Amino acid sequence: MKVLVTAKRVVDYNVKIRVKADHTGVETANVKMSVNPFDEIAIEEAVRLKEKGAATEIIVVSAGPAAASEQIRTALAMGADRGILVQHDGVLEPLVVAKLLAAIIAKEAPGLVILGKQAIDDDMNATGQMLAGLLGWAQGTFASKIEMKGETAVVTREVDGGLETVEVKLPAIITTDLRLNEPRYASLPNIMKARKKTIDTMTPADLGVDPTPRLTVLKVEEPPTRKAGVKVGSVQELVEKLRGEAKVI
Amino acid sequence: MSILIVADHDGTGLSQPSRSAVAALAGLGPIHLLLTGANAAAAAPAAAAVSGVEAVLVAEDAATAVPAVEAVAAMVVGMAGNYSHIAAPASAAGKNLMPRVAALLDVQQISEVAGVIDADTFVRPIYAGNALATVKTSDAKKVLTIRAASFDAAPATGGAARIETIAASGASPLSTFLGSEGVKSERPDLTSARIVVSGGRALGSSENFHLIDALADTLGAAVGASRAAVDSGYAPNDHQVGQTGKIVAPELYIAVGISGAIQHLAGMKDSKFIVAINKDEEAPIFQVADYGLVGDLFALVPELTAALAKP
Numbered sequence: 244m245k246v247l248v249t250a251k252r253v254v255d256y257n258v259k260i261r262v263k264a265d266h267t268g269v270e271t272a273n274v275k276m277s278v279n280p281f282d283e284i285a286i287e288e289a290v291r292l293k294e295k296g297a298a299t300e301i302i303v304v305s306a307g308p309a310a311a312s313e314q315i316r317t318a319l320a321m322g323a324d325r326g327i328l329v330q331h332d333g334v335l336e337p338l339v340v341a342k343l344l345a346a347i348i349a350k351e352a353p354g355l356v357i358l359g360k361q362a363i364d365d366d367m368n369a370t371g372q373m374l375a376g377l378l379g380w381a382q383g384t385f386a387s388k389i390e391m392k393g394e395t396a397v398v399t400r401e402v403d404g405g406l407e408t409v410e411v412k413l414p415a416i417i418t419t420d421l422r423l424n425e426p427r428y429a430s431l432p433n434i435m436k437a438r439k440k441t442i443d444t445m446t447p448a449d450l451g452v453d454p455t456p457r458l459t460v461l462k463v464e465e466p467p468t469r470k471a472g473v474k475v476g477s478v479q480e481l482v483e484k485l486r487g488e489a490k491v492i
Numbered sequence: 493m494s495i496l497i498v499a500d501h502d503g504t505g506l507s508q509p510s511r512s513a514v515a516a517l518a519g520l521g522p523i524h525l526l527l528t529g530a531n532a533a534a535a536a537p538a539a540a541a542v543s544g545v546e547a548v549l550v551a552e553d554a555a556t557a558v559p560a561v562e563a564v565a566a567m568v569v570g571m572a573g574n575y576s577h578i579a580a581p582a583s584a585a586g587k588n589l590m591p592r593v594a595a596l597l598d599v600q601q602i603s604e605v606a607g608v609i610d611a612d613t614f615v616r617p618i619y620a621g622n623a624l625a626t627v628k629t630s631d632a633k634k635v636l637t638i639r640a641a642s643f644d645a646a647p648a649t650g651g652a653a654r655i656e657t658i659a660a661s662g663a664s665p666l667s668t669f670l671g672s673e674g675v676k677s678e679r680p681d682l683t684s685a686r687i688v689v690s691g692g693r694a695l696g697s698s699e700n701f702h703l704i705d706a707l708a709d710t711l712g713a714a715v716g717a718s719r720a721a722v723d724s725g726y727a728p729n730d731h732q733v734g735q736t737g738k739i740v741a742p743e744l745y746i747a748v749g750i751s752g753a754i755q756h757l758a759g760m761k762d763s764k765f766i767v768a769i770n771k772d773e774e775a776p777i778f779q780v781a782d783y784g785l786v787g788d789l790f791a792l793v794p795e796l797t798a799a800l801a802k803p
Contacts (some may be wrong), residue, residue, distance in 0.1 A: 254567065260622050262623050269619060279605055305791070316748055321550075338598070338599070341595055361509065361736065362752065366494060366603070366604065366617065366620065367591075367603045369591035369601050370590070371589075372591035372600075373591045374595070376565060376591070376595035378770070381562060381667040382561060382592065385588070387729065398672065401584070402584040402585070403583055403683075403730055405674050405730050408669075408672070409560075411666065412666050415666075421722075422729060457599070457600035457631050458630075459627065459628045460626070460627055461613065461626040464624050464626075465622075466617070466621060466622070466623070466761075469779075471781065471784075472784065473782075474780055474784045475785050477638055477785075481785055481796065482799045482800060484783050485744070485767070491743050491744040491764070492800065
């Protein structure tokens, strides 16, 4: 079974982002970029499936600028077999990415697609569900456990009230939550080996997808900042403040 | 045109995040609620009483108590012709369902709406809430999820909506619901509680986490946790507050042993009052806290619990 995974290029989660002075977006020049952490979990899960013999080949896809090939290389060093870069310099909204992935899936015919549940830049939490809808496939979102059972996969999902288990018919779309696994660090020999692996480059036009965004960003602003309050010296003082000043208890 | 909200319910009434979604969109048109799953009909009278609701559509099917998201999405798409906006609270269920609906309608969803400017223009947080984007959509139909913490809930009473029964979605050949492990709690729901007490990695074990439970119970509060505490197994996953967990905005948020990573702050910085208890006086949590208490949580939390137990 082929498994297809994604590797979105995003601002590293440790970077404190800055809103551009002209309010058109967030500063991404000269900022450390990484694989979206939820996609890393997806890649790790695919590699583990391959190690267990449940997957035969792992294809990693990234849609973004030419530099997104760096994120594909990271996935290849973790254990993916080959990469596909859909090169496009402008904004790619989840609906467009889902269409790009659907076109690639039509050619590659994977038995399972694993994506991060959300990207930590636009926080949309949409691409996986959209892809499942476009393909007419089952979806197992926010997965904390995946069990392959031949024609189906049993997915444990993190939901508001705890955990929920669904059995999805394959091929299916699964999106990862934080506790599915802990992604490995690529070893130096594997990083060297990844350099020799193939990355095919294509464009949205090659895949017959119009990348035009539907949303226009009118402005991007910093949220109102909270002012640091006061340090209190004792529990008693805290209780007095909460009762007398804040009046919240 | 009307607005359809796919609402969450517990078999007796609407969830508070669903009432927040009603309040968020009430200015844009008459609101219809869709209730699916077990006991939807039982929840309908309370849903119909929510202020601002015009109709409650009940799609209940005894054979599928937990309808498959694939089937519900197809049903919502079938209803979409009557509506200008199709929305859900940004709950686990709403986040699972709405993007599938959006893709089937060829619409770019707007997720986690935190502000409504007009029928086409919405404000949403990006980068873990470290920036707010105002976006205008060119899609004729709008598909939205609503961030409950950004809107006061619509009053539970004052409405007199009509209740209609519609055909349920039925089963899906694609997926089967096998079961759920509910964390049944007597405490208030995390996303709608007036007070939240959250614990972090510094608690050190799930046994020690009972200090948080005891403080919360004294205050009638919900219990939350940082990602580190959940990852360490001190608290269940649905307690996680933060960018990728629950977004809360209670009147009082007490952070115990939580350093205040930006991913955690993203989930609670809209709280009205924030209290931080931490032994590290340089912890970033103090930069957003109204009241900070520096010291050993194992001494301070029981002392606070005892002090609050006294009137």
